[in-house]
Every structure is written in C-alpha cells, then in structure tokens.
Amino acid sequence: MRSSTGLSRGVLLMFSFVLGLLATAGSSRAQNTPDIQVGVTISRDTIGLDETATLQIVVSGNTQDLPGPKVPTLPMFEVYSQGRSSNFSLVNGRIESSVTYRYLILPKKEGSYPIDNIAVVHQNKRYKGNAVSLTVLDQGTTSTPSLEAKASDKTGQSKDLFLEATVDNANPYVNEQVTLSLKFYIAVQFYGSPSLTGPTTTGFWTEVLRNTAPYHQKVGGRTYRVLERKYALFPTQTGVLQIGRAAITTTVATQSRRRDPFDVFGGIGRGKDVTVRSNPIRVEVKPLPETGRPEGYTGTIGKFSITAQADKTTVEVNQPVTVTINIRGVGNIKSVAEPTIPELDDFRVYRASSSESVSKPKDRIGGTKTFEEVFIPKRAGSLEIPAVHISFFDPEKKRFQTVETRPIKLEATKASGPAAEYEVPYAGPDMTLGAESREIRFIKEDPGELRPVGRILEHSALYVAVNAASVLLLVATVLVRVRREKLAGDVGYARARGASKQARKRLTKAKELARLESAEEFYSESCQVVVSYIADKLNVSPHGLTTDKVSGLLSRRAAAKELIEDTTAFLHNCDFARFAPSTVSQADIDQTLKQAEDIMVxxxxxKF
Amino acid sequence: MTVKIILCTTLLVLISLGSATAQSTDELFRQGNELFEAKQYDSAVAVYGDVVGKGLESAPLYFNLGNAYFRNGDLGRAILYYHKARRLDPDDEDIVGNLEFARRFTSVQMEGVKLNPISSLFGAIVEPYDLNFLAWVTSGFFILLFVLLTMRFGLNVRGLVVRSGLTVALIVVVTLSLLTTVKYDNDYRTPMAVVIAQEAVVRTGPSLLSDKELDAVPGLVVEILDETGEFYNVLFENKRRGWIEKDLVAVI
Structure with missing residues (x-):
C-alpha cells in the first residue's frame, strides 16, 4: 500500500515536472515569437519622367535582429539605396526596434506601376509590407501651371528656390482636418539645414504631421530638390480664416567670377543667405449642419468607434470596478469629450483618469482616447452597466453618427471585511459627501488630553527617568554586591577601606578620654589612632609598628617631611605621656587631641 | 521673605495662566461642537482650527475637525485629519470607521500591492496600537528585565524562575523594541501626505513644464520621498510615483 502511494506520488511529481517544463517552454515560445511589421510609404504618388520619388520601408518588431527587406525588381525604375537608420528601445523588458530603409526611384517610362511584394523573411517566415503605387506622367512633369508660374520671376527666368504652401481642403467643416503641405523647392547648391519659420495659423489647432524624405521634381524644365513638411490643421471657428506665410532661410552657393587658382576646394563654403516666403492661403470654414444633430453632441468630428471593458465581472458591494472605455478612430482625438454616463441606481460612478495616444496614419490625425471610470455597486445581485455612447460628425458622409459600447454585466456579492463592518455608504440615496451626509460617526464630546503637537512619549522626562531608574538600580546593586564580595574575600582591602572609619572611632573614643584622670588611656588611644590607621591601610599588624617603622613607612609612601616629623614627634609624646601621665596637664591633652586630628586629616x- | 512672596505669586500666576489656557481650549472645542451641531461647518472648522493653531492636538480634536471638513465637502482635508486622529488613537472605532468611510469617496482608488511583505507584516501588527501604548508596554518589560537582572546579578538570586523570566523578558523587550521602532518609523519618520487640492496634476519632473504622469484626486495618501523647490516627489499606494506641487498636498 505504501509503495503504491509512493509510486503514485512519484508519477504525480514527474507529471507536474513535465507540465512545468511544457508551461515554461510554451511561455518562452510565446515570448520568443517575433512580431514583425513592414510599412511601405512613397513620398509622392505621381511624378514626371524627369523626377524622383523616395520609397521608404520601415521594418519594426520586438526583436533585435530585424531582417532587411527584399525589394522586388522594378524594371520601369532605377533604384538607388539612400541608406538606413535604426531605432531601438527597451521598455519594461519589452524590446521595440525598427530599421528604416530609403530608396531613390527614377522612372524610365510613363505609366502606373504598383509597388508590392516588398517583404522580409525571418525564421523562415515571410512578413509582407503594404502595397503602394506610383504614376509616372508622360509629359515629363507633374508641375501645374500655377506651380510653374510660382517657379519663374517677373522676367520669366526660373527661380533658384521658392516655397509653396497648399492645403488639401480649402472649405472644411469646423474641427475637420485640413492638411497643409509646405514644399521647399531648390535648384542650386545650399549649405546646412534650411531654417523654417512656420506659418501663422490663428483660428486653427495645429499639429505637425511629418517631414517627407527629399525628392526631385521638374518644374518649368528645371529639376528642383524638394523638402516637404506637412501639418494637420483643425479650424476651431467658422468663417474665413487665413493661413499666414511661412518662410525658409538658407545659405545658397554663389558663383565667383574670378577663380582663385590656389583655392583647391573651388569656393566651397562661400554663400549668401536667402529667404523665401510662401503664399498665404484662405480657408473658408463651414459650420456643421443643424439637422440630425444628436442630443448631447459635443463637437467631435471624424470617424470613431467605442469599446468598454471591466477589470472584473464579480465584485463585492462597495468595492470598485474599473471600466476602461476606449475611443479610437480618425479625427481630432484630443477634442473627443468624455462619454456621458447617466445617474445609475445600482452604482456610484467616479471619473478616474483619461489618457490619449495620437497616431498619424496616411497624414490623418487619429488615435485612441481612454477613459477609466470607477463603478461601485450599491447592492448585491446581477447588475448591468448600461451602454455608453458618443456622437460625432462624419465629414465624408456629411452626417452625424452615434456609436455605443455593449452593456457590461456584473455579479455583485454581499460585502465583507471593513466595507461591511463600518456600515459604509451607498445603501441609501442621501448618502453623500457634504452637509447632507448622515453616515459619518458623530463628533466627540470630550476633547481628550490636549497635548503639544508632535510630542512623543520617548521624549518625555518621565519616560526617560523611569527607564533610566531601572538601569541605575541594576548598576547600583551590582556595584554593592561586588564591593561586598570584595570586602568579604579580601581582608587587606576591607581593612584599608575601613581604616578611616576605625580611626575616626578611635579619635571619638580618645576625645571621651581627654581628661587628666584618664590621661594614660587617652594617650594610648591617641597613639592607636595613628598607628592603627597606618596598619589598616597597609594590612599589617599594629603591634609591631614602632615609631621608627612608622616613620620609614611614611617616607616610603612619599609623605611630606613635615608630616613624618610631626607624626614621629606625636608618637614620641604619646609614649612619653603614657609612661609619665602625672607630668601632663589638661592643656597638653587638648593639644595632643588637636595634633591627632591634624595628623589624621x-x-x-x-596614597597607601 | 520678600523673595518667597515673589516666588509664590509667580507660581500662582503661572498655575492660573495654565489653567486659563486649558479652560479656553476646552471652551473652544465645545464651541466648535456647538457650531457643528448647528450645521455651521465652516465656523466649526475655523474654531477647531484655532485650537490646533495653539499648537495642541488630540485624537478627538482631529476627529471632529475631520468630520467638520467632511460635512463641509472638503474630502482631502477630512481624510487628512482622520489620519492625524488615527495616529494618536489607532484603536478608536469611530476614527477608523470614518476614515474608511471617507476614503470610499476618493474618486480614484490606489490601494496597491505591498512591495515589502516583511515591513508590511510588522506595519499590520502595530497598526492598531498607538506609539505611546507600545512605548509604555516596552518600557514595562524593559523595567521587568532590569529588575530580573538586578535580582540575578545584583542580589545573586539564581532560581529557575529568575533565569527563565530573564530569557522571556529579553525576547519580549527585543521584539517590542523592534515593533515600537517600526511604529515610530511609520508614524513619524516616514513623511506622509494627503492630496487636498481638487485638481492635482502629478508630473514626471519637479517643474510645471514636465509632462503629466497622472491626475491625483483629493484624499489620496502619498509618501513623500524627496522634495525640491516647490515640489514633492511622492509615491502613491499603488506604487506609482511622480512630482506634485507642495501646495496641493498636506503633510499628515
């Protein structure tokens, strides 16, 4: 039985191990699967025979070793590589890299040619790019009469450089995108980067779309190099608006009449600053139609879709559910207003945050705007967050449209934990923040102990004293114990420590005997005061201490000479008086007592 | 004699002044309560604020001030003063209840994961107790430890009770000291603040020109990590961080 259990446990362990391996392999495989995109753009879709266009291929993905593109054979064009640039980023462990390849295209023959089948191959998988097409005009130029007029001066001579501004729509609706193209044509050599002063765009909300790759265009029989920048303009008011002049200043090469034979560089670096300006553009902005305007329309123009997603579908009462509402599409995404959420009986709703990401596909501003709304269920049960809608005006279809999310079903369960414990709100209609709120626990009647702000117990004297006292108690008792043990175990130490006390006792006794009737005892005691003191200090017997020995001991202890002499004299006097007490007077006794006290001091x- | 009279008079004056101050602050507190009951929440806030302005604090005072702000519709300051009250009396159910209640009104919930589980565990253990209580309990066991040390090493009592008591007391004192330190650190050394402004932009850098990191709302609690000029570097409960103008938050 036991072996069977052991076996099954082993099988289970192995099964888990294999499962774990599979899961790990699966996850690493999922992580390693590259996600590669190929984007193909062309700077111009129509060119003349003598003109050029730039083909741009962007290969991007979540891997560092991005493959290079295979450009198909284009028999009707000459293709020259103009180099590559790469970009790499690592955000939150996720690799994002892209490589941009540029090719200059020169047409050989007129016609309309699709450019497709541009692809990259990575790990035996083919990733195909989008198709573009290029039309080559037979007349040899794409320039319009107005452009040719702009390219020539009053005398009919072609200009070396000029700046042209055009819009794709001079009669837009309010808040509809107008794309402004600024093209800088230059047919002579120039140095450095041209400096652009953008046009004034009063009455528009403006966003730069992109700078296109430089290309060549033939205007009036002369080939110009063209630098182009595109802007997205959104008119914010109706009526006639004007896009002001833009200006470009650049340094162009000048021709020297006299060639310097020693100038090996042929005059490189010499030039003059030239400024060219664009023409102002008149834009007539139409108001939106009044008919068919939905209720609550906030002025959004474009084409959008809306989705909503909850972070959970089962939640406790009084606990928040975050619903993320995404609005994405083409149009001025920044002007998209938050969808209106109606008052709901089952939920308390809070606006959390909003964020937006702007994209510019095909020179049209668009992107995604995200709103996070917090819904807090007021009651348990099956609840529904209703559909949320937005309305916008579609300028292509010239009519208003309304799109909405799907309703979200939630299962609200009964509250537990603090939410239930503290009788939290949302159970009644009048439970609100502010004066009408009835739910907060009422004020305290007693102010309690009002103490200085920030006073902490550890800083109070009482607290420090109480704790310090316990430490002092320990230190004191340990010291007492150590002293007692030393006194008990070391006679010499005990005698030395008690010497003064004993001497004082003897001195007191001597004072009591300081009378003529007890002169002998007095002198004996006085002598003992000094002798016993020294004997105790040195832990020797007082009986063998003669006056000479006392004198010798004192001198060895570096006592003052006067003290040694006074002590010797004192002891001699005492000895003399002890043996002839009848010769002393009361004055002598008093004098001796004084001397004894003096010597002791x-x-x-x-230091013995 | 004259000196004695002067000393006595000074002492009497000081005592009466102290008593008058206590009386006046108590009187102000009760006046604030009357205004609150009369639904004059603006005035109640001002009167309670006068007591705080005298440099005094107590849990009931902060609690009532929080209530007055709450009824006045100022969620940020209500939560601020509930937090201050809870720091002084974490065990008071009214304070904890109203704080929990008020926090549900913050339009953004940012309660997040606890990154340091050990610190969070200690924090959770000491949360219901106020610092003074913990400090006195620690002190009690500290004194007991030293009494036992005195018995053992001062009076040379070698009984089993003393020896076991010493071990237990030592462990308890070390543990309680650690918990008290954690409590002190949480309550006083870690600067916390509450967002009080209705519109509070949290930025990626300490400048009004920096990009927006997120929108904060009144009542959100943040930890102040750093400060520079007019900005605090703050960490939200969900571990998002950014820079916010000092005027937009109030330090707990």
Whole structure:
C-alpha cells in the first residue's frame, strides 16, 4: 500500500515536472515569437519622367535582429539605396526596434506601376509590407501651371528656390482636418539645414504631421530638390480664416567670377543667405449642419468607434470596478469629450483618469482616447452597466453618427471585511459627501488630553527617568554586591577601606578620654589612632609598628617631611605621656587631641 | 521673605495662566461642537482650527475637525485629519470607521500591492496600537528585565524562575523594541501626505513644464520621498510615483 502511494506520488511529481517544463517552454515560445511589421510609404504618388520619388520601408518588431527587406525588381525604375537608420528601445523588458530603409526611384517610362511584394523573411517566415503605387506622367512633369508660374520671376527666368504652401481642403467643416503641405523647392547648391519659420495659423489647432524624405521634381524644365513638411490643421471657428506665410532661410552657393587658382576646394563654403516666403492661403470654414444633430453632441468630428471593458465581472458591494472605455478612430482625438454616463441606481460612478495616444496614419490625425471610470455597486445581485455612447460628425458622409459600447454585466456579492463592518455608504440615496451626509460617526464630546503637537512619549522626562531608574538600580546593586564580595574575600582591602572609619572611632573614643584622670588611656588611644590607621591601610599588624617603622613607612609612601616629623614627634609624646601621665596637664591633652586630628586629616591625602 | 512672596505669586500666576489656557481650549472645542451641531461647518472648522493653531492636538480634536471638513465637502482635508486622529488613537472605532468611510469617496482608488511583505507584516501588527501604548508596554518589560537582572546579578538570586523570566523578558523587550521602532518609523519618520487640492496634476519632473504622469484626486495618501523647490516627489499606494506641487498636498 505504501509503495503504491509512493509510486503514485512519484508519477504525480514527474507529471507536474513535465507540465512545468511544457508551461515554461510554451511561455518562452510565446515570448520568443517575433512580431514583425513592414510599412511601405512613397513620398509622392505621381511624378514626371524627369523626377524622383523616395520609397521608404520601415521594418519594426520586438526583436533585435530585424531582417532587411527584399525589394522586388522594378524594371520601369532605377533604384538607388539612400541608406538606413535604426531605432531601438527597451521598455519594461519589452524590446521595440525598427530599421528604416530609403530608396531613390527614377522612372524610365510613363505609366502606373504598383509597388508590392516588398517583404522580409525571418525564421523562415515571410512578413509582407503594404502595397503602394506610383504614376509616372508622360509629359515629363507633374508641375501645374500655377506651380510653374510660382517657379519663374517677373522676367520669366526660373527661380533658384521658392516655397509653396497648399492645403488639401480649402472649405472644411469646423474641427475637420485640413492638411497643409509646405514644399521647399531648390535648384542650386545650399549649405546646412534650411531654417523654417512656420506659418501663422490663428483660428486653427495645429499639429505637425511629418517631414517627407527629399525628392526631385521638374518644374518649368528645371529639376528642383524638394523638402516637404506637412501639418494637420483643425479650424476651431467658422468663417474665413487665413493661413499666414511661412518662410525658409538658407545659405545658397554663389558663383565667383574670378577663380582663385590656389583655392583647391573651388569656393566651397562661400554663400549668401536667402529667404523665401510662401503664399498665404484662405480657408473658408463651414459650420456643421443643424439637422440630425444628436442630443448631447459635443463637437467631435471624424470617424470613431467605442469599446468598454471591466477589470472584473464579480465584485463585492462597495468595492470598485474599473471600466476602461476606449475611443479610437480618425479625427481630432484630443477634442473627443468624455462619454456621458447617466445617474445609475445600482452604482456610484467616479471619473478616474483619461489618457490619449495620437497616431498619424496616411497624414490623418487619429488615435485612441481612454477613459477609466470607477463603478461601485450599491447592492448585491446581477447588475448591468448600461451602454455608453458618443456622437460625432462624419465629414465624408456629411452626417452625424452615434456609436455605443455593449452593456457590461456584473455579479455583485454581499460585502465583507471593513466595507461591511463600518456600515459604509451607498445603501441609501442621501448618502453623500457634504452637509447632507448622515453616515459619518458623530463628533466627540470630550476633547481628550490636549497635548503639544508632535510630542512623543520617548521624549518625555518621565519616560526617560523611569527607564533610566531601572538601569541605575541594576548598576547600583551590582556595584554593592561586588564591593561586598570584595570586602568579604579580601581582608587587606576591607581593612584599608575601613581604616578611616576605625580611626575616626578611635579619635571619638580618645576625645571621651581627654581628661587628666584618664590621661594614660587617652594617650594610648591617641597613639592607636595613628598607628592603627597606618596598619589598616597597609594590612599589617599594629603591634609591631614602632615609631621608627612608622616613620620609614611614611617616607616610603612619599609623605611630606613635615608630616613624618610631626607624626614621629606625636608618637614620641604619646609614649612619653603614657609612661609619665602625672607630668601632663589638661592643656597638653587638648593639644595632643588637636595634633591627632591634624595628623589624621593630613594622612588622608597619602596614597597607601 | 520678600523673595518667597515673589516666588509664590509667580507660581500662582503661572498655575492660573495654565489653567486659563486649558479652560479656553476646552471652551473652544465645545464651541466648535456647538457650531457643528448647528450645521455651521465652516465656523466649526475655523474654531477647531484655532485650537490646533495653539499648537495642541488630540485624537478627538482631529476627529471632529475631520468630520467638520467632511460635512463641509472638503474630502482631502477630512481624510487628512482622520489620519492625524488615527495616529494618536489607532484603536478608536469611530476614527477608523470614518476614515474608511471617507476614503470610499476618493474618486480614484490606489490601494496597491505591498512591495515589502516583511515591513508590511510588522506595519499590520502595530497598526492598531498607538506609539505611546507600545512605548509604555516596552518600557514595562524593559523595567521587568532590569529588575530580573538586578535580582540575578545584583542580589545573586539564581532560581529557575529568575533565569527563565530573564530569557522571556529579553525576547519580549527585543521584539517590542523592534515593533515600537517600526511604529515610530511609520508614524513619524516616514513623511506622509494627503492630496487636498481638487485638481492635482502629478508630473514626471519637479517643474510645471514636465509632462503629466497622472491626475491625483483629493484624499489620496502619498509618501513623500524627496522634495525640491516647490515640489514633492511622492509615491502613491499603488506604487506609482511622480512630482506634485507642495501646495496641493498636506503633510499628515
């Protein structure tokens, strides 16, 4: 039985291991699957026979080793590579890289040619780019009469350089995109980067779309190099508006009449600054039609779709559910207003945040705007967040449209934890923040102990004293114990420590005996005061201490000479008086007592 | 004699002044309560604010001030003062209840993951207790530890009770000291603030020219990580961070 259990456990472990391996392999495989895109753009869709266009191929993906594109054979064109540029970023562990390849295209023959089948091959998989087409005109130029007029001066001579501004729509609706193209034509050598002063666009909200790759165009029989920048303009008011002049300043080469034979560079670097200006453009902005305008329309123009997604579908009452509403499409995404969410009986709704990302596909401004709304269920049960809608005006179809999200179904369960414990709101219609709120617990009647702001207990004297006292108690008792143990175990130490005390006792006794009737005992005691003190300090017997020995001990302890002499004299006097007490007077006794006291005081200063 | 009279008079004056101050702050507090009951929340805020302006604090004072702000519709400051009240009395159910209640009104919820589980565990353990309580309990065991040390090493008592008591007291003192330190760190050393402005843009850098990181809303609690000029570098509960103008938040 046991072995069977062990076996099944082993099989289970192995099964788990294999499953884990599979999961790991699967996840790494999922992570390693490259996501590669190929984007193909052409700077111009129509050119003349003597003109050029730039083909741009952008290969992007989540891998570092992006493959190069295979450009199909284009028999009707001469194709020259103009180099490549690459970009790499690593955000949150995710690799984003892109490589841009540029090719200059020169047509050989007129006609309309599709350019497709541009692809890259990575890990035996083919990633195909989008198709573009290029029309080559037989008359040899794409320039219009107005452009040719612009390219020549009053005398009919062609200009070396000029700036042209055009719009794709001079009669837009308010807030509809107008694309402004600024083209800088230059047929002579120039140095450095031309400096652009943008046009004034009062009455428009403006966004730069892109700079196109330089190309060549024939105007009036002369080939110009063209630098182009495109702007997206959104008129913010109706009526006649004017896009002002733009200006470009650049340094062009000048021809020197006298050639310097020593100038090996042939005059490179010499030039003069020239400024050219574009023509102003008149734009007549139409108002939106009044008919068919939906209720709550906020002025959005373009073409949009809307989706909504909840972060969870089961939630406790009083707990938030975040619903992410995405609006994406083409149009001025920044002007898209937040969708209106009606008052809901089952939910309390809070606006959380909004973000937007702008994209510019095919020179049209668009993108995504995201709103996060928080819905908090008021009751348990099956609830529904209703559809949210937005309305916009579609300028292509010239009519208003309304799109909406799908309703979101939620399962709200009964609250638990703090939400239930504190009788949180949202159970009644009048539960609001502000004066009408009834739910907060009522104010306290007693102010409590009002103390200085920020006073912390650890900083109070009482707290420090109480804690310090316990430490001091320990230190004191340990010291006492150590002293006691030393006194008990070391007689010499005990005698030395008690010497002064014993001497004082003897001195007191001597004072009591300081009378003529007890002169002998007095002198004996006085002598002992000094002798016993020294004996105790040095832990020797007082009985063998003669006056000479005392004198010798004191001198070894570096006592003052006067003290040694006074002590010796004192002891001699005491000895003499002890054996002839009848010769002393009361004055002598008082004098001796004074001397004893004096000597004792002076001996306290000696280190024994 | 004259000196004694002067000393006594000074002492009496000081005592009466202290008593008058206590009386006046208590009186102000009750006046604030009356205004609150009369639904004059603006005035109640001003009167409670006068007591705070005298450099005094108490949990009931902050709690009532939070209530007055809440009824006045100022969610950010209501949450600010509930937090201040809870710091002084974390065990008070009214304070915790109203704070929980008020926080549900913040239009953005940012309660997030706890990045440091050990720190969070200690924080959760000490949360219901105020610092003074923890400090006194620690102090009690500290004194007990030293009394036992005194018995063992001062009075040379070698009994089993003393020896076991010493081990237990030492472990308890070390643990409580650690918890008290965590509490002190959480309550006083980690600067926290509440967003009080209705519109508070959190930016990617300490400048009004920096890009917007996110929109904060009144009542959100942030940790102040750094400050420079007019900006705080703040960390939200969901671990998002950014720079916010100092005027838009109030330090707890």
């Amino acid at each position: 002076r001996m306290e200063g000696i």
